[in-house]
Amino acid sequence: MKPSAPPPSERSRVRRAEDRGHYDRETIHAIVDAAYLCHVSFVDQRGPLCLPTAAWRVDDHVLIHGSNGSQMMKSLAQGTPACLAITHLDGLVMARSAFSHSMNFRSVVVHGAFEPVPDADKEEMMHRLMDHLAPGRRLEARAPDRNELAATTVLRLPLFEAAAKIRAWGPKDKEEDLSWPVWAGVLPLAQVRQTPRAEACIPADIPTYVQAWAEQQPGPA
Amino acid sequence: MKPSAPPPSERSRVRRAEDRGHYDRETIHAIVDAAYLCHVSFVDQRGPLCLPTAAWRVDDHVLIHGSNGSQMMKSLAQGTPACLAITHLDGLVMARSAFSHSMNFRSVVVHGAFEPVPDADKEEMMHRLMDHLAPGRRLEARAPDRNELAATTVLRLPLFEAAAKIRAWGPKDKEEDLSWPVWAGVLPLAQVRQTPRAEACIPADIPTYVQAWAEQQPGPA
Numbered sequence: 242m243k244p245s246a247p248p249p250s251e252r253s254r255v256r257r258a259e260d261r262g263h264y265d266r267e268t269i270h271a272i273v274d275a276a277y278l279c280h281v282s283f284v285d286q287r288g289p290l291c292l293p294t295a296a297w298r299v300d301d302h303v304l305i306h307g308s309n310g311s312q313m314m315k316s317l318a319q320g321t322p323a324c325l326a327i328t329h330l331d332g333l334v335m336a337r338s339a340f341s342h343s344m345n346f347r348s349v350v351v352h353g354a355f356e357p358v359p360d361a362d363k364e365e366m367m368h369r370l371m372d373h374l375a376p377g378r379r380l381e382a383r384a385p386d387r388n389e390l391a392a393t394t395v396l397r398l399p400l401f402e403a404a405a406k407i408r409a410w411g412p413k414d415k416e417e418d419l420s421w422p423v424w425a426g427v428l429p430l431a432q433v434r435q436t437p438r439a440e441a442c443i444p445a446d447i448p449t450y451v452q453a454w455a456e457q458q459p460g461p462a
Numbered sequence: 463m464k465p466s467a468p469p470p471s472e473r474s475r476v477r478r479a480e481d482r483g484h485y486d487r488e489t490i491h492a493i494v495d496a497a498y499l500c501h502v503s504f505v506d507q508r509g510p511l512c513l514p515t516a517a518w519r520v521d522d523h524v525l526i527h528g529s530n531g532s533q534m535m536k537s538l539a540q541g542t543p544a545c546l547a548i549t550h551l552d553g554l555v556m557a558r559s560a561f562s563h564s565m566n567f568r569s570v571v572v573h574g575a576f577e578p579v580p581d582a583d584k585e586e587m588m589h590r591l592m593d594h595l596a597p598g599r600r601l602e603a604r605a606p607d608r609n610e611l612a613a614t615t616v617l618r619l620p621l622f623e624a625a626a627k628i629r630a631w632g633p634k635d636k637e638e639d640l641s642w643p644v645w646a647g648v649l650p651l652a653q654v655r656q657t658p659r660a661e662a663c664i665p666a667d668i669p670t671y672v673q674a675w676a677e678q679q680p681g682p683a
Binding site for chain 2: 310382
């Protein structure tokens, strides 16, 4: 696979195993859309931090949110330099030689600075998070009220300085190892949706979108 | 759940949703052991970075490895301040109110500095990675030779300044939202092992440990 777009910046260029790098919008969006969470790096008085948080995409931004009181939200809202990563692990790659073992994965790494979503857009952005988690549910759940929205910081990071990295194939052994008498292949891993578990007091009727969620098993793009 | 050990440092203390914080070794080890990869944050001339990489635990350290030529390995080998995170997403939590939606997860965040594993211990540490990926396979795969070991940097980070954070329950709605007429519960997610895929040229006999891998489905601790 050849990258169909050039790296947007030098620091976004995939340098190890360059053939796994992709910079086109479609590939990057697909990897972000397959995720429910990301890891965000930034630096505060504690040193470098790497924290997991919920993530969703709206157009050319990846969004995160949290309480106004969160130190992470406060630091990132100021536009402090940040890096965001999303990684899907798709398998363990068993080569003939220990050295050539690898993993299949799809990742996106984004450099940049977050900016706060303006108050006027916050409600719509939170609806979009719900659409990402459980399409259809925003019509039924109790909508956020003014106080809840006011207590929430929503931040967005442009998907501009972004690079995807993908490995999606079997082992690549050295020529001289190919005859080594050992099983070789891929041990595939997938994030699988399991049967929804209702709260004890909930009536037995499962709404269509909950049923649909469990029946739909998104895989690698 | 009450934490059974105190936070090892102020920056390791879980500050948002404190009741989800755990600092005991057993909880932290179980979350690290359930992972094949981590995200590592540090700062170089490119700014803060957040990069995914393979991870495994040996005693009270979490280990990573890479080519000597990797910029990440070079920076981290110098003991630059770092933060490592491992996150397992276990479910999407559907509350009655949009605001109370959440996720079930198990995460570990570690602060500190990596140090290189001494040359004399590198081979054993790489064996331990293989034991983590596919127990039994190290006896069959072509072992790393001297050049391969020399080309590999193995780094370890003490699991000392570490905090686990766990959410593993249903929605927690506000009292006044409990009667809202909407389905509520958990949409569970799990990383599932799928059927191993052999390379085309591999004989049909699947070794015991490959078969065992697919049949064993580790879940949340």
